[in-house]
Amino acid sequence: xxxxxxxxxxxxxxxxxxxxxxxxxxxxxxxxxxxxxxxxxxxxxxxxxxxxxxxxxxxxxxxxxxxxxxxxxxxxxxxxxxxxxxxxxxxxxxxxxxxxxxxxxxxxxxx
Amino acid sequence: xxxxxxxxxxxxxxxxxxxxxxxxxxxxxxxxxxxxxxxxxxxxxxxxxxxxxxxxxxxxxxxxxxxxxxxxxxxxxxxxxxxxxxxxxxxxxxxxxxxxxxxxxxxxxxxxx
Numbered sequence: 001x002x003x004x005x006x007x008x009x010x011x012x013x014x015x016x017x018x019x020x021x022x023x024x025x026x027x028x029x030x031x032x033x034x035x036x037x038x039x040x041x042x043x044x045x046x047x048x049x050x051x052x053x054x055x056x057x058x059x060x061x062x063x064x065x066x067x068x069x070x071x072x073x074x075x076x077x078x079x080x081x082x083x084x085x086x087x088x089x090x091x092x093x094x095x096x097x098x099x100x101x102x103x104x105x106x107x108x109x110x111x
Numbered sequence: 112x113x114x115x116x117x118x119x120x121x122x123x124x125x126x127x128x129x130x131x132x133x134x135x136x137x138x139x140x141x142x143x144x145x146x147x148x149x150x151x152x153x154x155x156x157x158x159x160x161x162x163x164x165x166x167x168x169x170x171x172x173x174x175x176x177x178x179x180x181x182x183x184x185x186x187x188x189x190x191x192x193x194x195x196x197x198x199x200x201x202x203x204x205x206x207x208x209x210x211x212x213x214x215x216x217x218x219x220x221x222x223x224x
Contacts, residue, residue: 036213043115043202043215044154087154098144098167099204099213101154 003027004088009106012082018075020105022088025069030092033064034099035073037084044087044101047073078109113137115216117203123222129191132219135184136205144213145178145188146202154202160186193223 005023012018024033034049048055048062050071055062061074075082087104116135124130136143144159158168163180171178175194180186190197204215 038154041200041218043204043218044213046212046214049211098156098159100156101146103153 003031003090003100004102006086006088006102006105008103009108011108011110012075012078014080014109014111015077018078018082018107018109020073020075020086020088020107021070022073023070024088024090027068027090028092031090032092033062033068033071034089034091035060035062036087036089036099036101037082038087038104039081039084047086078107080109080111083107083109115203115205115214117201117216117219119219120217121220121222123224124193125224126194127192128223129189130193130197130221130223132188132201132203132221134186134188134203134216136186136203137207137214138184140205140207140214141183142206143180143186144204144206145186146204146215147199148202148218149199157188193221195223197221198223 032049032051035047036044038044047059048057050062064071085104085106087101089099118133141162145157146154147157148154157170158178159166160180176190178188200218200220202215202218204213206213
């Protein structure tokens with residue numbers, strides 16, 4: 001079973017920041033938070049992951065609360081191409097641990 | 112790097128027929144995953160391998176499904192006999208040592224009539 005809770009859908013205006021929340025209140029100390037997205041009919045695509053520090057890459061920023069029970073994925077300037085389902089996943093970062101996908105958040109970027 | 116390669120992209124078959132889906136992971140990756148996606152159930156993990164050994168097959172729906180990984184560069188998912196409820200998109204994914212990132216293929220759209 002997925003260990004995360006996400007809102008089923010969100011809207012965002014093009015050019016504005018999209019902030020996608022995720023609750024993972026039962027996260028363990030050695031579990032990482034991963035974000036993936038799936039654009040219609042394609043395979044899921046890795047976005048970013050982190051343990052406890054905030055992370056940033058060319059795609060997005062990940063903000064993890066100090067107690068690690070929730071996180072937010074930030075797309076700083078959303079475009080129409082960012083319309084997708086976004087999945088938040090927690091897992092231990094070693095092989096032997098599978099990725100369990102929940103229903104995710106369907107983000108619609110509106111013109 | 113060609114990424115994870117799946118074949119065929121689309122498969123249409125009749126109920127009762129055998130279906131074989133194929134996957135070539137990214138070179139050097141040692142973990143391979145098979146997922147199934149439907150509108151009703153979302154993205155479900157069927158089975159995953161580490162170093163060609165099946166680690167967890169608890170997601171395989173029933174005995175009609177079987178998966179093999181004879182070597183590090185090839186895996187198959189077989190359904191025999193196929194049923195209409197098997198219609199779905201089947202994704203293969205691979206990851207390397209440390210398993211930080213999961214890389215997905217383009218999927219196989221299976222339709223069982």
